[in-house]
Amino acid sequence: QQPVQSPQAVILREGEDAVINCSSSKALYSVHWYRQKHGEAPVFLMILLKGGEQKGHEKISASFNEKKQQSSLYLTASQLSYSGTYFCGTEIRDDKIIFGKGTRLHILP
Amino acid sequence: DAGVIQSPRHEVTEMGQEVTLRCKPISGHNSLFWYRQTMMRGLELLIYFNNNVPIDDSGMPEDRFSAKMPNASFSTLKIQPSEPRDSAVYFCASTPARSNQPQHFGDGTRLSIL
Numbered sequence: 001q002q003p004v005q006s007p008q009a010v011i012l013r014e015g016e017d018a019v020i021n022c023s024s025s026k027a028l029y030s031v032h033w034y035r036q037k038h039g040e041a042p043v044f045l046m047i048l049l050k051g052g053e054q055k056g057h058e059k060i061s062a063s064f065n066e067k068k069q070q071s072s073l074y075l076t077a078s079q080l081s082y083s084g085t086y087f088c089g090t091e092i093r094d095d096k097i098i099f100g101k102g103t104r105l106h107i108l109p
Numbered sequence: 110d111a112g113v114i115q116s117p118r119h120e121v122t123e124m125g126q127e128v129t130l131r132c133k134p135i136s137g138h139n140s141l142f143w144y145r146q147t148m149m150r151g152l153e154l155l156i157y158f159n160n161n162v163p164i165d166d167s168g169m170p171e172d173r174f175s176a177k178m179p180n181a182s183f184s185t186l187k188i189q190p191s192e193p194r195d196s197a198v199y200f201c202a203s204t205p206a207r208s209n210q211p212q213h214f215g216d217g218t219r220l221s222i223l
Contacts, residue, residue: 044211101151
């Protein structure tokens with residue numbers, strides 16, 4: 001039931017792009033994306049609802065393909081502040097969220 | 110605006126002792142979630158409440174774990190007796206409603222059981 005994230009880790013240079021994928025074996029109601037920096041709490045980025053929508057947040061955007069039960073997070077022209085662990089959370093019915101194991105992103109100057 | 114407040118921030122105790130973690134959700138939020146985070150298992154949902162009522166406790170590891178929400182502004186997660194494998198960071202999160210809402214996380218309690 002836990003969604004699968006890929007890749008597990010990414011190392012980029014500042015200004016490069018990254019894509020983080022999240023897939024589920026269950027039909028999804030919505031997908032949540034969070035970022036967690038070391039020693040801190042997860043921080044909400046965005047929610048995508050079924051309907052194949054795409055959302056953006058500064059240079060971070062995401063898509064949701066409900067037919068494939070997949071979501072992707074796109075980080076464009078990455079900044080040092082983007083470093084951290086990114087979690088997708090999948091909502092199968094209208095209540096609890098199950099989080100993936102996370103993707104560690106490290107941005108080099 | 111005050112966010113989700115958890116206490117204590119750190120707890121170190123010996124195996125067998127009772128541990129109580131506390132959480133104050135954001136005022137007006139109706140749903141409260143308890144998570145446990147470890148390197149091996151990631152962020153696991155333990156239990157969640159809606160309007161102070163436990164809705165799903167299927168993630169609670171075993172009978173040693175219990176959670177209560179006596180009112181809309183306070184929840185506790187208790188471990189009795191504690192074991193070294195319970196060492197983890199425990200997060201509390203709240204949302205205004207049950208679904209399609211961002212989860213607001215507290216700063217977490219880092220628990221070490223010796």
